[in-house]
Amino acid sequence: MKKMPERYVGKNIYKVDAQDKVTGKAIYPDDIYFDDMLYLKIKRAVHPHAYLRRISISKAEKFPGVVKIITAADIPEVKNFGLIIKDQPVLVGIGQKMRYMGDALAIVIAESKEVASQAVNLIEVEVEELEIISDPLRAMDESAPLIHKNGNILVTHYLEKGDIKKGFTQADVIVENEYRTSFLDQVPLQVEAGVGIYDEESEVIKLWVASQWLHDTQADIAQSLGIAKEKVRIIQPVIGGAFGKKEDISVHIYLALAAIATKRPVKLTYTREESMTAQSKRHPFIIRAKTGATKEGYLTAWQVEVIGDTGACASSGLAVVHKGMYHCTGPYNVDNVKGVAYTVYTNNTYAGAMRGFGATQMAFAYESQMDVLAHKLGFDPIQFRLQNAYDIGSSTPNGQILTHSVGVKETINKAAEIAGWKGGPR
Numbered sequence: 001m002k003k004m005p006e007r008y009v010g011k012n013i014y015k016v017d018a019q020d021k022v023t024g025k026a027i028y029p030d031d032i033y034f035d036d037m038l039y040l041k042i043k044r045a046v047h048p049h050a051y052l053r054r055i056s057i058s059k060a061e062k063f064p065g066v067v068k069i070i071t072a073a074d075i076p077e078v079k080n081f082g083l084i085i086k087d088q089p090v091l092v093g094i095g096q097k098m099r100y101m102g103d104a105l106a107i108v109i110a111e112s113k114e115v116a117s118q119a120v121n122l123i124e125v126e127v128e129e130l131e132i133i134s135d136p137l138r139a140m141d142e143s144a145p146l147i148h149k150n151g152n153i154l155v156t157h158y159l160e161k162g163d164i165k166k167g168f169t170q171a172d173v174i175v176e177n178e179y180r181t182s183f184l185d186q187v188p189l190q191v192e193a194g195v196g197i198y199d200e201e202s203e204v205i206k207l208w209v210a211s212q213w214l215h216d217t218q219a220d221i222a223q224s225l226g227i228a229k230e231k232v233r234i235i236q237p238v239i240g241g242a243f244g245k246k247e248d249i250s251v252h253i254y255l256a257l258a259a260i261a262t263k264r265p266v267k268l269t270y271t272r273e274e275s276m277t278a279q280s281k282r283h284p285f286i287i288r289a290k291t292g293a294t295k296e297g298y299l300t301a302w303q304v305e306v307i308g309d310t311g312a313c314a315s316s317g318l319a320v321v322h323k324g325m326y327h328c329t330g331p332y333n334v335d336n337v338k339g340v341a342y343t344v345y346t347n348n349t350y351a352g353a354m355r356g357f358g359a360t361q362m363a364f365a366y367e368s369q370m371d372v373l374a375h376k377l378g379f380d381p382i383q384f385r386l387q388n389a390y391d392i393g394s395s396t397p398n399g400q401i402l403t404h405s406v407g408v409k410e411t412i413n414k415a416a417e418i419a420g421w422k423g424g425p426r
Helices: 018-023 058-062 113-120 136-140 164-170 214-225 252-262 272-278 317-326 359-377 381-388 408-419
Strands: 038-044 050-056 066-071 104-110 124-129 153-161 173-180 193-199 204-209 232-235 266-269 285-293 299-311 337-345
Touching (some): 038 113, 038 272, 066 113, 066 252, 136 337, 153 317, 164 285, 164 299, 193 252, 204 214, 204 252, 214 232, 214 252, 317 337, 317 359, 381 408
Parallel strands (some): 038 266, 299 337
Antiparallel strands (some): 050 124, 066 104, 153 337, 193 204
């Protein structure tokens, strides 16, 4: 086995941006100001699942300091956006559906943050309420109302390796359990924020917004607004933390629309509450796992069903839930594997990328299964893991042959050493 490079591992490495951050020199999105700048606030959904029947902005428009209010009726040419599937409306219009509390109904542009915040509350909205689908199992029921017209199951993925029936026949012990994980917010210190300027001469929109996928974000903004990518310029400030949350579009298109409409610099900063309501979360999973092992302590079969709640919008859910299923056996050798994964729409805040990208949720299930099996077989849980752990040449559930960087056994041994593990079955 090749020795791991030691140039960085185990050494204190100078963090190149540390000095600017600790001295306050780093410029985050909310630190950026321009003369004659306007401020935005977003009127959001009043119900997580409802048709918008009426929206009145007349009182808000008359509020002193309000410059302009944009609704869907003002931007009929603007298209939906989204990371993989374009299923997120920029603004919900009359007769259209709000699918979660983060859906935007109007953009208020004002001379100050305070005026914008007060004017938002003067916008009057009437809706036709629909059943709120907060449970993915309810969403999968044939009797459930459709959140999106093509169905509540966004996509189904399958996994098969070996012969699952044969694998369970070879098992002396079989354990079957259901595990559930919850929504989790990434909570970056810098909430979503940015500044936008429209250059009338070049027709270029300049956005100072911290984004994780600059070029994808640029392309998504351009297709939504119906303009060339070259007309959208994103200037990256210091990001202020992301952990997956800033892969999705947030303030970007609102800033672009407001800058074009007013021809003045515009700024939008979410509150922490707004960030939690409107922007992505870690996917909650329902994981149904069935695992078989021999009395000698070797895994023979692993079957899994994964139900991932992607909330009201697809975001990166198709990839996250799919990838999660592919990690169903963790770093352990199993010759016979079968899985199915459902990515499901609900009326919850949409879920997207967060560190681990589906593998984190699955770890809770597979490590719990390993503990249960070790207990039933009377094995030391460390030894049980070690004798099933990946080596160079191991094959993953989706057939990938591991050729390098397989350090799971060293990791397990080191963790046991640090924990002071004395051995023996639990």
